[in-house]
Amino acid sequence: MAASDSNPNPRFYALVPCAGTGSRAGTSGPKQYERIAGQPLVWHTLAAFAAVKRIARAMVVVAPGDGFFERNPTSALVVPCGGATRAQSVKNGLYELRRVGATENDWVLVHDAARCLVTPELIDKLIDAVQGDEVGGLLAHKLPDTLKRDEDGRVAETLDREDKWAAQTPQMFRIGMLLQGLERAGNGVTDEAAAIESLGKRPLLVEGGAQNFKVTYPEDFAAAEIVLKGRMR
Known part of the structure; x- marks a missing residue:
């Protein structure tokens, strides 16, 4: 029986790791809390998931002692x-999701807090493409360079770029x-697809x-602000 058949109505959860320090971003604090287009960066990220009605619940994982959401409820x-x-x-x-009622057969969409330009349409596109798949998948972008x-x-x-993709999230x-x-993969694995690959499985690539892009370097903030302000017009 395919994994997608074992539960006729699996739920969709969002999981947003938000515990990074943003050391490459050149900010005085965690980059996910820097303001872009009038709001903290992570606010744009969470708003995209809040607009997707199929998401049963969104969970944000923060570092112990992080008081941002105590001051800024969500x-x-x-x-x-x-x-x-x-x-x-x-x-x-994931263990916390299980604790609040998610099952092992439910889907989770893991998304970078700093990838604040994701849209509800992209999230829906991923769900539509992956929900019938036995393995799962990820948004990614064919490398142009x-x-x-x-x-x-x-x-x-010089490497052949023809079959190369930049992994994104969700x-x-x-x-x-x-x-x-x-x-199996251990704590050093850098994305969820790599963890799935460690099981000998091949995740589906969905064009993102x-x-x-992920806001990583100082110049990325200006680029993200231009895009977000353009969407607000």
Whole structure:
């Protein structure tokens, strides 16, 4: 029996790891709380998921002692169980989802807090593409640039870009399978798809688009603000 047939009505949960420090962003505090287009960055992220009616519940995983959401209430469930790595934060969040009633056969959409340009339409696109799949999948974007591998700061090799994709989020998998993958892959794995790959499975790639980038470096804030303000017109 296919995984998608084992429960005729699986639910969809959103899990937003929000415990990072944003060390590359050049901000004085966690980048997810910096203001973009008049609001904290993470507010834009959560608003996109709140607009998707199929999402049963959204959970935000923050670092212990993080008081942002105490000062700025949200309809999402906020849990202070963030770990030292993304994988730890996601794994801890999955256990919290189970604690509040999610089952191992329910879907979870894990999304970077700092990927604030995601839209409800992209989230729905991922759900539509993946909900009948036995493995799960992720938003990703075909790489347009020529790729170089370096050695000591010089080009060592030009890589074929034809089959290369940049992984994005959300990444959507069954809760039970993702927990199994994270346990196997360890705390150093950098995305959920890699954890699923550690089980010998091949996640589905769903085109996300160039605008669904992660705010990582100082110049990314200005680019994200331009896009968000353009959508508000």
